[in-house]
Amino acid sequence: MTTLPATTLAAVAQQLTGGGRGILAADESIKTMSARLEQEGIPASATTRRDYRELLLTADGLAEWISGIILCDETFGQDLADGRAFPVAARELGILPGIKVDTGTTGLPGQGGALVTEGLDGLGARLASYAERGAAFAKWRAVFDVRSITPYAAHANGHALARYAALCQQHGIVPIVEPEVLCTGDHDLDASAQATRLALRSVFAALDAAGVDLSGIVLKPNFVTPGLDAAPASVDDVVGATFMVLRETVPTAVPGIAFLSGGQPTEQVCRYLADLTLLAGRPWAVTFSFGRALVSAALHTWAGQAEVGAAQQVLLDNCRSAAEATR
Numbered sequence: 001m002t003t004l005p006a007t008t009l010a011a012v013a014q015q016l017t018g019g020g021r022g023i024l025a026a027d028e029s030i031k032t033m034s035a036r037l038e039q040e041g042i043p044a045s046a047t048t049r050r051d052y053r054e055l056l057l058t059a060d061g062l063a064e065w066i067s068g069i070i071l072c073d074e075t076f077g078q079d080l081a082d083g084r085a086f087p088v089a090a091r092e093l094g095i096l097p098g099i100k101v102d103t104g105t106t107g108l109p110g111q112g113g114a115l116v117t118e119g120l121d122g123l124g125a126r127l128a129s130y131a132e133r134g135a136a137f138a139k140w141r142a143v144f145d146v147r148s149i150t151p152y153a154a155h156a157n158g159h160a161l162a163r164y165a166a167l168c169q170q171h172g173i174v175p176i177v178e179p180e181v182l183c184t185g186d187h188d189l190d191a192s193a194q195a196t197r198l199a200l201r202s203v204f205a206a207l208d209a210a211g212v213d214l215s216g217i218v219l220k221p222n223f224v225t226p227g228l229d230a231a232p233a234s235v236d237d238v239v240g241a242t243f244m245v246l247r248e249t250v251p252t253a254v255p256g257i258a259f260l261s262g263g264q265p266t267e268q269v270c271r272y273l274a275d276l277t278l279l280a281g282r283p284w285a286v287t288f289s290f291g292r293a294l295v296s297a298a299l300h301t302w303a304g305q306a307e308v309g310a311a312q313q314v315l316l317d318n319c320r321s322a323a324e325a326t327r
């Protein structure tokens with residue numbers, strides 16, 4: 001087992017989140033990716049999932065906007081058409097390869113529908129294998145619903161995230177720590193702020209207890225927004241609430257925060273990011289680790305046309321918008 005010096009972990013965390021680039025989340029599980037392909041009328045198979053991820057990774061000039069790409073286990077083990085393994089090709093293209101290592105969620109008994117994320121069993125051996133095959137970073141996502149989050153669910157997910165993060169660092173891999181409070185529902189901005197505060201407090205208490213080096217992690221939170229079925233809040237209110245909750249909960253030792261998009265429109269999340277970037281007194285780098293906000297339109301374009309160029313251009317345009325929001 002390799003234990004890299006913390007400076008290396010910190011350097012990778014800074015490379016991922018600083019420098020005006022962000023992370024492309026292309027790690028949909030086989031089930032999610034298959035559903036998204038089929039929704040666009042594309043038959044789902046290991047080959048079409050591979051072709052789609054190759055389209056994303058090989059978009060010409062992607063590295064100008066993208067510092068890292070998160071892959072799922074299936075893609076991590078696949079090859080591009082030219083025979084290069086995905087993680088090898090990513091590095092050659094100037095993009096750090098990452099790997100999603102959680103195995104999904106399950107219900108927590110007695111917690112009113114709250115979920116906990118699984119995947120700790122055998123994780124050390126899996127991380128050793130991913131590190132050997134070139135993974136620079138990993139991702140684990142806890143999922144909270146504003147209506148069902150409980151202190152115990154926050155504690156259980158914080159504990160799992162902390163054990164995952166400590167194991168990653170032991171294997172020389174930077175952990176992306178993702179406690180996602182979903183934006184589905186009709187809750188108001190304050191309810192989102194309270195749920196996000198609870199989730200983040202639990203995560204950082206657990207990371208501290210587990211001895212995780214905060215300079216070698218990347219935090220991937222949600223923006224604090226009202227639910228998608230509630231009256232929308234102004235950009236100023238969302239940015240203000242997001243910054244307030246992060247300032248209360250995220251230690252300054254964390255080098256960078258890479259936001260998820262939560263399925264909200266690209267233009268909107270880029271606007272949040274641009275305004276957060278401009279805030280005075282911000283102690284961490286801020287950037288994006290968007291999935292749908294970067295790729296949904298590209299997938300739709302690919303479904304309509306056999307050649308990949310138009311879809312790649314759509315992807316590049318979205319990545320440029322998101323990266324420019326951080327500059």
Ligand code: 5MM
Pocket residue numbers: 025026027028029030031032033141180260261262263289290291292293
């Ligand atoms: C890309 O989707 C990721 C994996 O989802 P499943 O395991 O549920 O298939 C997901 O974790 C994603 O990285 C985050 O939700 C951020 O993506 P969005 O679309 O919210 O920006």
